[in-house]
Amino acid sequence: MTEPLSTLSTEVLIVGAGPVGLFLACRLAQLGIDFLIVDKRLETVKHSRSIGIHPPSLERLAEMGLAEAFLAKGVKIAGGQAFANTRPLGRLSFEHCPEPFNFILTLPQFETEAILEDALLQLRPEALLRGLELTDLKQEESYRVRFKTQADTKEISASYLIACDGKDSKVRELVGIPFYGEAYPDAYLMGDFADSTELGSDAGIYLTDDGLVESFPLPGGIRRWVAKTDTYIQTPSLESLTSLIEARLDHKLLLETNTMLSGFGVQHFLASQFVKGRTLLAGDAAHVLSPIGGQGMNLGWLDAWDAARALEAILKKGKAPKSSLQAYALKRKKAARTAIARAAFNMQLGRKTPFAPLKYAFVRLMLNSPLERLFARIFTMRWL
Numbered sequence: 001m002t003e004p005l006s007t008l009s010t011e012v013l014i015v016g017a018g019p020v021g022l023f024l025a026c027r028l029a030q031l032g033i034d035f036l037i038v039d040k041r042l043e044t045v046k047h048s049r050s051i052g053i054h055p056p057s058l059e060r061l062a063e064m065g066l067a068e069a070f071l072a073k074g075v076k077i078a079g080g081q082a083f084a085n086t087r088p089l090g091r092l093s094f095e096h097c098p099e100p101f102n103f104i105l106t107l108p109q110f111e112t113e114a115i116l117e118d119a120l121l122q123l124r125p126e127a128l129l130r131g132l133e134l135t136d137l138k139q140e141e142s143y144r145v146r147f148k149t150q151a152d153t154k155e156i157s158a159s160y161l162i163a164c165d166g167k168d169s170k171v172r173e174l175v176g177i178p179f180y181g182e183a184y185p186d187a188y189l190m191g192d193f194a195d196s197t198e199l200g201s202d203a204g205i206y207l208t209d210d211g212l213v214e215s216f217p218l219p220g221g222i223r224r225w226v227a228k229t230d231t232y233i234q235t236p237s238l239e240s241l242t243s244l245i246e247a248r249l250d251h252k253l254l255l256e257t258n259t260m261l262s263g264f265g266v267q268h269f270l271a272s273q274f275v276k277g278r279t280l281l282a283g284d285a286a287h288v289l290s291p292i293g294g295q296g297m298n299l300g301w302l303d304a305w306d307a308a309r310a311l312e313a314i315l316k317k318g319k320a321p322k323s324s325l326q327a328y329a330l331k332r333k334k335a336a337r338t339a340i341a342r343a344a345f346n347m348q349l350g351r352k353t354p355f356a357p358l359k360y361a362f363v364r365l366m367l368n369s370p371l372e373r374l375f376a377r378i379f380t381m382r383w384l
């Protein structure tokens with residue numbers, strides 16, 4: 001007979017089985033650390049958010065023995081072609097970035113989560129508990145964390161608590177960590193269509209007089225289009241995106257092939273502390289950044305990697321908890337600040353401006369000078 005949940009206790013409790021919680025769980029299982037991971041959802045969400053997986057993440061997935069599973073399903077982006085309206089400005093090439101991951105891989109987020117969940121189920125199937133929503137917690141000798149399920153309430157006690165429960169983190173709220181930030185004035189439309197471009201495996205970055213348009217190849221001959229809009233459109237029509245692309249790029253999207261369409265606004269938020277007591281924040285629970293540049297999930301994975309190292313140092317190598325956790329907090333907060341600034345720069349480049357000719361000249365110069373290599377490294381999330 002299985003033990004009732006109310007008597008469960010564990011060394012590390014991960015709240016949230018999104019991409020960051022699942023990644024951390026796989027890593028802790030490989031390091032031989034005792035943990036449980038809980039999520040209020042019974043299954044993952046199918047709506048596609050993240051698509052870009054950057055080289056630093058691929059390097060860590062390779063160390064975990066998971067890179068092959070991602071490479072088998074994703075599409076490799078070798079570079080990005082930039083345009084001023086429809087006039088070519090140059091190409092940002094990732095090919096001279098360090099091998100073997102000298103590309104950005106694209107894969108819809110629900111497929112990423114499925115690969116990680118499959119890996120976790122191979123490594124430690126009993127550690128994943130779905131259908132439990134965290135509602136309350138007490139910190140005594142250990143944490144006592146309360147969950148509601150469809151039928152009743154459960155309690156789990158744990159020495160360390162890792163918040164991977166996303167931007168509206170209940171853990172962050174209950175341990176009392178302020179989350180500072182605001183919405184940007186920018187809004188975007190995005191949609192997936194059969195690829196009708198000649199860009200092959202390159203991304204297309206169009207700086208137009210009316211605002212940014214980007215397109216990225218996805219598995220299955222699909223291309224994701226993202227276009228800046230003047231206002232947030234909550235329930236967009238297909239025509240709102242296709243007519244905008246046609247007006248800005250003179251390019252017709254294949255209407256009948258559309259598989260996803262949505263509008264989104266963008267924000268930036270940063271937790272005032274990444275560690276409080278024995279609670280660690282990781283992923284969107286710690287930082288929210290604009291998706292322009294595709295960094296949020298990757299940054300969360302880098303948090304998870306460092307959180308796992310800190311826990312390994314404490315639980316397996318007998319290092320002092322305070323200094324290991326402080327080092328985690330300092331490094332990850334600095335990285336989050338840098339990523340937020342990079343995302344803000346990306347958005348600034350994509351805004352309408354009366355100085356558009358100057359902007360186009362700057363980008364042309366950047367792409368056709370030795371600085372191009374530096375920018376390729378920045379765009380592939382190095383130094384975070």
Ligand SMILES: Cc1cc2nc3c(=O)[nH]c(=O)nc-3n(C[C@H](O)[C@H](O)[C@H](O)COP(=O)(O)OP(=O)(O)OC[C@H]3O[C@@H](n4cnc5c(N)ncnc54)[C@H](O)[C@@H]3O)c2cc1C
Pocket residue numbers: 015016017018019020021038039040041049050051052053109132133134135164165166167169170264282283284285291293294295296297298299300
């Ligand atoms: C349009 C868009 C495009 C994006 N593109 C990219 C990209 O290309 N590259 C990139 O790196 N990032 C991208 N991002 C960002 C990325 O989607 C997020 O950074 C990522 O989902 C964060 O993962 P997470 O695991 O921290 O949080 P989440 O994905 O939010 O997962 C949190 C989990 O916690 C669970 N949970 C919440 N509350 C509770 C509770 N009380 N009890 C139990 N469980 C709970 C939820 O059910 C959920 O499963 C994009 C985002 C958007 C909106």
